[in-house]
Amino acid sequence: MTKTSVIETTPTVLIIFGGNGDLTKRKIIPALYNLFLENRLPEKFAIIGTSRTKFTDEKYRSSLLVGINEFSRTGKAKKEDWAKFSANITYQAANIKDVASYNDFEASISKLKAEWKQDPAILYYCAVSPDLFCTIAENVSKSKLENNKDTTRIIIEKPFGRDLDSAKTLNAKLLTIFDEKQIYRIDHYLGKEVVQNVMAFRFANTIMEPLWNRTHIEHVQISVTEQIGVEDRGSYFDHAGILRDMIQNHLLQLLCIIAMEPPVNFDADLVRDKKVEVLKAMRKIIPGMIDKVAVRGQYGPGWVEGKEVPGYRDEIDVDPGSNTETYAAMKFYVDNWRWQGVPFYLRTGKRLYKSASHIIIQFREVPHNMFTNKAENLPKQNRLIISIQPDMSIKFQLESKTPGLEMTLNTVDMVFDYLGKTKIDSPEAYETLLLDVISGDQTLFMRADQVEAAWEVVMPVLDYWENNKMPDFPNYPANSWGPENAEALIAKDGFHWINLPDKNLKE
Ligand code: BG6
Numbered sequence: 001m002t003k004t005s006v007i008e009t010t011p012t013v014l015i016i017f018g019g020n021g022d023l024t025k026r027k028i029i030p031a032l033y034n035l036f037l038e039n040r041l042p043e044k045f046a047i048i049g050t051s052r053t054k055f056t057d058e059k060y061r062s063s064l065l066v067g068i069n070e071f072s073r074t075g076k077a078k079k080e081d082w083a084k085f086s087a088n089i090t091y092q093a094a095n096i097k098d099v100a101s102y103n104d105f106e107a108s109i110s111k112l113k114a115e116w117k118q119d120p121a122i123l124y125y126c127a128v129s130p131d132l133f134c135t136i137a138e139n140v141s142k143s144k145l146e147n148n149k150d151t152t153r154i155i156i157e158k159p160f161g162r163d164l165d166s167a168k169t170l171n172a173k174l175l176t177i178f179d180e181k182q183i184y185r186i187d188h189y190l191g192k193e194v195v196q197n198v199m200a201f202r203f204a205n206t207i208m209e210p211l212w213n214r215t216h217i218e219h220v221q222i223s224v225t226e227q228i229g230v231e232d233r234g235s236y237f238d239h240a241g242i243l244r245d246m247i248q249n250h251l252l253q254l255l256c257i258i259a260m261e262p263p264v265n266f267d268a269d270l271v272r273d274k275k276v277e278v279l280k281a282m283r284k285i286i287p288g289m290i291d292k293v294a295v296r297g298q299y300g301p302g303w304v305e306g307k308e309v310p311g312y313r314d315e316i317d318v319d320p321g322s323n324t325e326t327y328a329a330m331k332f333y334v335d336n337w338r339w340q341g342v343p344f345y346l347r348t349g350k351r352l353y354k355s356a357s358h359i360i361i362q363f364r365e366v367p368h369n370m371f372t373n374k375a376e377n378l379p380k381q382n383r384l385i386i387s388i389q390p391d392m393s394i395k396f397q398l399e400s401k402t403p404g405l406e407m408t409l410n411t412v413d414m415v416f417d418y419l420g421k422t423k424i425d426s427p428e429a430y431e432t433l434l435l436d437v438i439s440g441d442q443t444l445f446m447r448a449d450q451v452e453a454a455w456e457v458v459m460p461v462l463d464y465w466e467n468n469k470m471p472d473f474p475n476y477p478a479n480s481w482g483p484e485n486a487e488a489l490i491a492k493d494g495f496h497w498i499n500l501p502d503k504n505l506k507e
Contacts (some may be wrong), residue, residue: 010151011044011120012438013109017096017136018127019049019060023157025067027188028127031430033068033077036085040435044116047089048108050096060091073428096128097135102143109146121151123437130159134173141177155184155437158249159240160446163462164455171448184437185446189250191429191436193418194388196444198257198359201386201394209262211363213338218381219495220344221360222254225352229299229309229478230326234317241324243296243465246348248458249446252279254359255344259334268442272450279453283333285460294461295486296470297327299351302478309351309478323469326350327476329486330461331493345490347497351478357388360498371409380411387500392418392426 014032016024035041049060065086069076077085092108094101112120124140126133133156146152154174161167174183189195202208211217224246230237237245256275263270285293301311313320327349334344363382371377383397394416402410418426436444446454475483481499490497 009042009121009438011112011116011118012042012123013046013048013112013120014123014125015048015050015105016125016127017050017132018125019091020051020053020055020063021127023127024049025064026071027428027430028125028434029064030068030072031428031434033072033082033085034074034427034431035435037074037081042438044112044118044120045088046108046112046120048105049089049091050094050105052093052095054093055091057090061086061089064089073426096132096139099139099142102139102145106144119146119148119151121148121153121438122146123153123155125155127157130157130161130170133170137174137177147178149179149182150440152178153182153184153437153440154178155186157186159244160185160249160451161455162240162244164452164459167451167455171452175448180448181442183445183448184433184442185448185451186433187249187253187446188429188433189253190444190446191432192388193426193429193432194386194392194394195254195257196432197394198386203262214340214342216363217342218362218364219342219493220255220258220362221498222251222258222344222346222358223360223497224251224254224348224357225354225481226348226350227304227352227355227479229351230312230315230318232316234315237326238318238322238324241462241465242326242328242348242350243458243462247328247330247346248454251346251348252454252457253446255332255334255346258359258361259339259344261338266443268445269447271443272447276447276450276453277336278334279450279457281334281336281339282457283335285457287460287464290461290464293331293489294465295327295329295483295489296325296465297349297476297483297486298322298324298470298473299326299349300474300477302351302480304351304479311474311478312351313474323465323473325465325470327352327482327486329482329489331489332457343493345495345497347482347486349476349482353479353481354499355390356500358500359386359388360384361386362495362498371407377407377409379409383498385500391500 016028018024032041032047065077065082090108092104094104109120109122122145124136126136137154141147161170202212256278259278260274261277263274299312301314302309312318312326313322329345329347332344332346333339361384365381366379369378371379379399385395385397387393387395396414397411398414399409400412402408433444481497487497
């Protein structure tokens with residue numbers, strides 16, 4: 001995962017399909033702009049945005065500038081920086097479904113080749129609806145657009161398929177056109193700063209490995225809660241649901257990073273092999289067991305920060321009788337030597353009390369309490385708390401003596417906080433990922449077998465939920481921690497969901 005410096009990289013053309021879309025304006029262009037500010041882009045770099053709408057280059061650039069000013073972590077663009085960066089951006093209206101439209105890209109690329117006197121790497125970014133991924137790949141292959149196996153790459157956004165079969169079909173199709181090493185399937189959680197740090201934390205510290213197993217770890221919680229509702233994505237979300245939208249990809253990938261065996265080195269395939277092994281080791285959920293290991297919820301109306309918000313069924317583009325889940329909590333086991341018997345609890349949902357993503361590793365109780373029998377003096381179990389967002393920190397909770405004449409215990413934190421290194425200093429996930437595509441590093445991208453293995457894990461629950469409607473939806477109010485039976489899911493094993501306090505407040 002060494003990042004390539006500007007000097008080493010080949011001239012590059014990035015064609016963004018969906019160039020006028022929300023993702024391009026919120027994430028892709030601000031990320032490229034910040035890479036540019038850090039001098040990380042190749043010296044010869046061109047961005048071609050494309051969509052159906054007609055724009056002049058100028059108008060297109062102005063619309064991207066609005067996005068940067070609103071969404072870039074570095075704030076509003078400085079005039080001179082923007083002028084230099086935007087000089088690399090052009091726009092071409094095109095009909096993605098029509099091969100003829102691709103000739104225009106070919107003409108632009110030939111012009112750049114002549115100017116640069118070098119063949120550029122060509123990156124195709126599919127920031128479009130998933131039903132167009134194959135069309136783009138096919139049309140790229142039918143047109144005479146560069147397909148150099150070493151330097152042509154295609155970037156695919158999620159969702160990658162809507163179930164195991166469609167993911168297999170999509171993989172098979174893409175692999176008739178591109179080699180696996182040319183395909184970059186994005187899961188943006190893998191680019192998040194703290195998520196990457198979990199690997200460093202686990203594999204660059206000798207003290208972690210002896211503790212990182214069933215002997216010392218009692219259970220693991222992975223929690224990604226969001227305060228927002230479905231916003232303007234009702235038509236997509238109502239056909240997806242949170243299990244497809246978040247668990248099949250982001251949360252299972254977090255689980256893989258916690259549970260994987262150490263790879264021999266950071267070679268992209270070696271790292272991904274280890275993650276696939278985790279997915280393959282996950283205990284199959286059998287149909288009769290689903291209600292014991294999976295809970296779903298849908299939000300009702302409520303109040304969030306003094307504002308009244310609608311229930312899910314009243315959101316725009318959502319079926320008023322929708323059975324789609326906006327919350328899911330699940331329990332998994334990884335059946336191998338390291339993790340046998342250790343439950344992994346995953347939960348995620350929209351319109352919850354707080355937006356926060358964290359992983360909690362709960363260690364086992366001390367084997368014998370030698371202090372007192374007073375309940376308040378029982379040593380609490382140690383925890384490792386990995387906060388991904390909005391707080392970014394890794395914290396060990398240990399027991400310690402409270403200063404004073406008595407032997408009383410108190411929980412203290414050993415914290416690695418990204419102090420000061422918050423939003424502005426830490427690269428956004430998309431910066432890391434785009435730089436990796438430019439440098440040809442696939443470590444943080446999903447390989448075909450990885451995506452399919454993740455679908456395999458969730459398929460029984462997806463099928464069951466689709467075929468068995470929930471009579472009591474909506475079953476949690478906005479601004480809550482989700483449905484009550486999610487508490488029961490974990491409580492029956494003797495645990496509870498750990499809702500982290502805001503910084504400096506007690507749990
Ligand atoms: C996306 C999901 O992949 O991740 C969204 O489609 C979700 O529904 C988003 O809101 C969360 O990402 P982040 O980076 O804001 O935690």
